[in-house]
Amino acid sequence: KRLVILISGRGSNMEAIVKACAAEGWPATVAAVISNRPDAAGLAFAAQRGIATAVVDHKAFGRREDFDVELARVIDGFEPDLVVLAGFMRILGSSFTARYARRMLNIHPSLLPAFTGLHTHERALEAGCKIAGVTVHFVTAELDHGAIVMQAAVPVLAGDDAAALAARVLVAEHRIYPQSVRWFVEDALVWDGEVVRHRDGAP
Numbered sequence: 001k002r003l004v005i006l007i008s009g010r011g012s013n014m015e016a017i018v019k020a021c022a023a024e025g026w027p028a029t030v031a032a033v034i035s036n037r038p039d040a041a042g043l044a045f046a047a048q049r050g051i052a053t054a055v056v057d058h059k060a061f062g063r064r065e066d067f068d069v070e071l072a073r074v075i076d077g078f079e080p081d082l083v084v085l086a087g088f089m090r091i092l093g094s095s096f097t098a099r100y101a102r103r104m105l106n107i108h109p110s111l112l113p114a115f116t117g118l119h120t121h122e123r124a125l126e127a128g129c130k131i132a133g134v135t136v137h138f139v140t141a142e143l144d145h146g147a148i149v150m151q152a153a154v155p156v157l158a159g160d161d162a163a164a165l166a167a168r169v170l171v172a173e174h175r176i177y178p179q180s181v182r183w184f185v186e187d188a189l190v191w192d193g194e195v196v197r198h199r200d201g202a203p
């Protein structure tokens with residue numbers, strides 16, 4: 001299976017997937033790491049691992065749709081079986097999400113459906129949550145609403161500020177994103193309508 005990973009910055013989730021894929025001998029290769037920002041730190045990591053990199057700078061496009069079309073063109077050049085959004089901070093239009101339906105994942109730093117959108121840790125603290133967490137889900141046209149693949153619960157500790165909680169959640173991200181991608185790569189994860197089920201049909 002061929003993976004294309006999209007990043008916008010640090011790329012620590014991309015790094016975790018690249019390392020797991022190599023260390024655990026997945027039946028997959030990371031065909032490319034693509035960023036919408038030329039200065040994304042993750043590009044250097046990918047390049048030094050000999051992974052193809054590309055930049056589609058959203059600032060170079062007047063219209064979102066034009067950016068999405070060019071991004072899809074570059075992605076398709078690597079013939080992915082799965083597109084992985086990893087800290088990718090652009091909202092993608094419905095024709096783009098339709099093009100990659102059932103084969104595009106995202107990681108969101110909250111226990112969806114709680115706290116869709118941004119600033120999830122601040123909002124969880126504000127709400128007095130005792131449990132926070134992270135979600136890996138399929139990407140659909142509706143932001144942060146696709147079928148959930150995997151979640152991890154992360155405790156909120158006394159005295160936590162957003163940075164402390166984010167750091168604790170990030171550790172969980174680096175555990176469940178590689179596991180989610182591997183599950184898809186090993187053909188054990190089929191998205192049929194809204195229900196994620198194993199290839200053998202078990203829920």
Ligand code: GRF
Binds near residue numbers: 010011
């Ligand atoms: C992470 O918190 C992730 O949940 C969110 O973007 C942040 C940056 O992740 N999607 P990364 O280090 O760029 O992978």
